Amino acid sequence: MRWLKLRRHPEQIRLWTENKRFAVVYSGRRSGKTELAKRRLVLGLQTRKKWPDPRYFAAAPTRAQAKRIFWKDLKALTPLQWIKRIYEADLCITTQMGSELWVVGLDRPQRIEGAPWDGGVLDEFADMRPHTWAENIRPALSDRNGWCWIIGVPEGINHYKELVDYAASGEDSDWGVYKWRSSDILPAGEIDAARRLLDPRTFRQEYEGSFEGKAGRVYYAYDAQRHEDKTITLKVHLPVILCCDFNVGACVWEILQTDGRAVWVVDEIVFQNTNTVEMGKEVLRRWGHPLAGFIVYGDAAGSNRTTAGKSDYALLQGLGFKDQRIKRANPLVRDRINAVNAMLENTDGAVRLYHHPGCKMLRKDFETVVWRDGGGEVNKGDVERTHATDALGYFIESEFPLSLHRPDPLKRFYK
Numbered sequence: 523m524r525w526l527k528l529r530r531h532p533e534q535i536r537l538w539t540e541n542k543r544f545a546v547v548y549s550g551r552r553s554g555k556t557e558l559a560k561r562r563l564v565l566g567l568q569t570r571k572k573w574p575d576p577r578y579f580a581a582a583p584t585r586a587q588a589k590r591i592f593w594k595d596l597k598a599l600t601p602l603q604w605i606k607r608i609y610e611a612d613l614c615i616t617t618q619m620g621s622e623l624w625v626v627g628l629d630r631p632q633r634i635e636g637a638p639w640d641g642g643v644l645d646e647f648a649d650m651r652p653h654t655w656a657e658n659i660r661p662a663l664s665d666r667n668g669w670c671w672i673i674g675v676p677e678g679i680n681h682y683k684e685l686v687d688y689a690a691s692g693e694d695s696d697w698g699v700y701k702w703r704s705s706d707i708l709p710a711g712e713i714d715a716a717r718r719l720l721d722p723r724t725f726r727q728e729y730e731g732s733f734e735g736k737a738g739r740v741y742y743a744y745d746a747q748r749h750e751d752k753t754i755t756l757k758v759h760l761p762v763i764l765c766c767d768f769n770v771g772a773c774v775w776e777i778l779q780t781d782g783r784a785v786w787v788v789d790e791i792v793f794q795n796t797n798t799v800e801m802g803k804e805v806l807r808r809w810g811h812p813l814a815g816f817i818v819y820g821d822a823a824g825s826n827r828t829t830a831g832k833s834d835y836a837l838l839q840g841l842g843f844k845d846q847r848i849k850r851a852n853p854l855v856r857d858r859i860n861a862v863n864a865m866l867e868n869t870d871g872a873v874r875l876y877h878h879p880g881c882k883m884l885r886k887d888f889e890t891v892v893w894r895d896g897g898g899e900v901n902k903g904d905v906e907r908t909h910a911t912d913a914l915g916y917f918i919e920s921e922f923p924l925s926l927h928r929p930d931p932l933k934r935f936y937k
């Protein structure tokens with residue numbers, strides 16, 4: 523039976539019993555937002571209306587995501603004797619009472635816009651487009667006085683925060699806001715694991731439902747006192763890892779080693795107006811032929827062909843750098859940065875990333891790269907900046923990812 527009994531939680535009960543027309547739930551990861559929303563949807567299917575076909579939606583930013591989050595569970599939660607038909611291709615359940623439950627992705631908002639709705643849920647709302655609510659959803663709820671739950675973990679100061687502020691202002695009694703911490707629901711061991719993995723700001727955002735602003739330094743977890751280490755030397759039993767970022771102007775590569783737990787950046791190569799072959803030769807000149815070999819990581823864009831006809835990685839291959847671990851597409855900038863910050867310091871204060879004082883570009887990036895005013899974007903005003911941290915970030919994100927944006931109840935929140 524899918525209807526497992528939930529522990530009593532006062533804020534969850536408030537959400538349930540206040541029964542506001544519009545409810546915003548911005549609690550932490552794995553705190554039960556989606557589970558409650560699924561139950562609300564299924565129970566709603568039996569509500570009698572003046573029309574024969576009450577219609578409800580379970581929506582997420584994309585159709586694939588919506589299917590992954592909702593489809594199996596909604597089928598399992600709907601009592602068998604209620605079900606009239608299940609449309610697998612359309613992701614729709616129709617009931618004997620005449621009601622319909624649709625799983626939809628807002629990558630195609632037309633699905634929602636066309637017809638009137640009696641209620642629905644928007645999950646992972648922070649990842650939806652800013653105007654989704656006002657333009658696509660709210661109007662579709664007018665005809666039938668439909669309800670909506672808007673749920674998801676915060677993500678910076680964005681449209682989600684605006685909606686929470688509006689709902690919390692009390693100006694509009696249709697609205698309610700609800701929040702509780704992941705630690706109220708998740709076992710302590712899971713919370714501890716997240717603390718070890720995440721930097722403090724990401725932890726607050728993801729597990730305590732906090733809207734964390736992006737202002738000031740991007741790599742705020744960096745402190746030269748803690749992260750610079752002049753005793754770092756090459757460990758012969760570990761491979762030498764090359765992190766590449768390709769640029770026409772300043773070209774910066776970082777050289778590092780890892781034992782799978784900590785990362786030591788041993789060196790960096792900085793050339794102006796150079797090319798990939800020159801950079802590769804410099805690596806060989808400095809580090810020769812290490813016993814455990816080289817491994818190359820870097821910008822996925824380097825796989826495109828250069829003006830010389832070959833891709834940057836093909837050129838490196840030609841120089842003997844055969845072990846290359848390049849992603850087909852680059853990760854989201856925010857995921858890359860969060861992963862680097864988490865290595866600089868986790869919520870428990872532990873450091874897992876160190877660099878040699880010789881890595882001056884890296885230190886300068888860590889200390890001076892800032893967010894652009896008011897936005898979630900990195901300020902790229904200085905042409906010398908971000909090459910070192912970009913290069914390093916491709917490696918960190920590959921080998922030490924946070925995998926937070928994976929709202930799949932069957933999967934754990936970390937690797």
Ligand SMILES: Nc1ncnc2c1ncn2[C@@H]1O[C@H](COP(=O)(O)OP(=O)(O)OP(=O)(O)O)[C@@H](O)[C@H]1O
Binds near residue numbers: 527549675707928931
């Ligand atoms: N009050 C509760 N007592 C016990 N378990 C609960 C309670 N509320 C939710 N859960 C359980 O917690 C788990 C996580 O719930 P859910 O997937 O809804 O989290 P979420 O908040 O949507 O997380 P995410 O942000 O990762 O999507 C589910 O297995 C659910 O059954």
Ligand SMILES: [Mg+2]
Binds near residue numbers: 555557645929
């Ligand atoms: Mg969820």
